[in-house]
Amino acid sequence: MASPLPAVRRIKLGSQGLEVSAQGLGCMGMSSFYGAPKPEPDMIALIHHAVRSGVTFLDTSDIYGPFTNEVLLGKVELATKFGIRFYEEDRREICGDPAYVRAACEASLKRLGLDCIDLYYQHRIDTRLPIEVTMGELKKLVEEGKIKYIGLSEASASTIRRAHAVHPITAVQLEWSLWTRDVEEDIVPTCRELGIGIVAYSPLGRGFFSYGPDMVNQLSDQDFRKTVPRFQPENLRENALIFERVQAMAKNKGCTPSQLALAWVHHQGSDVCPIPGTTKIENLNQNIGALAVELTPDEIAELESFTTADAVKGNRYGSLMPTWKTSETPPLSSWKGE
Template sequence: MTSNLPTRRLGALTASAQGLGCMGMSHAYGAADDGESIATIHRALDLGVTLLDTSDFYGQGHNEELIGRALTGARREQAVVATKFGFSNQLGEPTAIRGDAAYVRQACEASLRRLATDHIDLYYQHRVDPQVPIEETVGAMAELVQAGKVRHLGLSEAGAETIRRAHAVHPIAALQSEWSLWTRDLEAEIAPVCRELGVGLVPFSPLGRGFLTGRYTSVEGMEASDMRRTQPRFADGNLEQNLAIVDHLNTLAAEKGVTAGQLALAWVQHRGADVVPIPGTRRQKYLEENLAAVAVELSQQELAAIDAAAPAGKVAGTRYDEGSLRFVNG
């Protein structure tokens, strides 16, 4: 593959049309190899990927440190580094959300140290703190922009009204939320508000946590620490129904001469010129497969066939357990 990736706009920020989600290099999907992960980050940069996505929560800071190590020297200038704050209890389950001004400042300083950089290109609130007005949180984030520590601001899994209120305090460049053929809850209200305000959209898990690639037909073989083992859509009963969707995608993909994952990713890429999905991988093989989806053209007929194969609302099971769903679209 050659480096000719187009760019897209996220508010006032320019990024590659597809980014790289780095979470799985440290968190949620079992053991990883730092050397392999860094090689994949370098390969992504060489292929024109600029947007690297992380969080202070992934691997309790390990993921930020990993990216800091990967971006030594001139590599830093090649990257648009996006990280997040908000899960304050780094040890254990992510149930303590903080968005108070003091915590925003504290979290940013810690992320800058781990990333070994003097600025964060895109700084997200990972989840909205229901106890703190969004005006306080974004006001503190805006002060970080004024101080030169942050370049652009983002929100993750925020609801439409929260986005409006946040944007009134300081321009929001991007909303990062789950969006794929099997998670479409932002389409009705949230995406239209983002477009009205000029907020870009950064879909995470655009491959349905890998499920839409067709590589997973059960949770057997996944490591004990793999979070998919506990997610409702991978549970018995739901899994079989969801596999039928992938079977339809496989058929369409074969007709197109691409993989099911590339077809699913191309569908997300076609959601608009303000959409930059961030499929995650720690392997160069899958990185290159994902990036090839950027060049896949889909006609209106093909898009309609994909929608028919994976209609909104047909997926069995919620995307998170009840505890985690409390913090979605807040």
């Protein structure tokens, strides 16, 4: 008989009043980027199981699908995103233009069947215009009751500060896992200084800490992870050593490698909510089980010793993907308006 799942506690995400499950569910892989879309009935069953289990903080975006992922999701604590616009069929651009922000929000509300979005993120930062301009429109959407809380994704510390000065930011979404720790130097401290919650995406290294290096052989040709530098053969051989050490430690702890890696993220603070994605109920249950894994300070230090910056080989994205390192925007004084 399977062990009962631990209770999923609730946490305050940021200082603006949003309360969510301590672990969320990333929904991207249900509809896009990790191969072909999964069968809708299976994904609906997974979402229902997550909510029944106490995982009620679901993360989506208009670009997932595109658009179809939002249609899947019901009335829970829902976070969705805007900021990556399609044009000329399958071509994309980063956009923070006020008119687009409003149109994207209205479209997401319609697809989601909601009157108000709990947490609305800017998915990527438009570096062509001041962040204050985009935030001004988001502030209006809050005042109109169309969104409750504002979030940023992949934003630099200075961008976060400038945005927060226009309207309080509730959460910043960033990639944070055992092998992606560069945010700890500047971005995480900035969020904590300003009372902003931290939502950690890809906390399992895009599946690496669930399946190890062999996962690459199981990926479809449509899976974007095949292009990620860390999964290229020359880097994967070195990164496999990290998985082996995590796997050995997990065996001694009586848990799985993925539970150990996810527990490490949970132990980073009560202001951190990881959102591991999955398309399988058994994996969801395993992820919930990570909430029961307790780590001592010595164990945390040991895990971190495996994943120093020089130990992890390869970048987390290809060179063309915008991230917080390339998110600086022009000063507001340069803005001449429409």
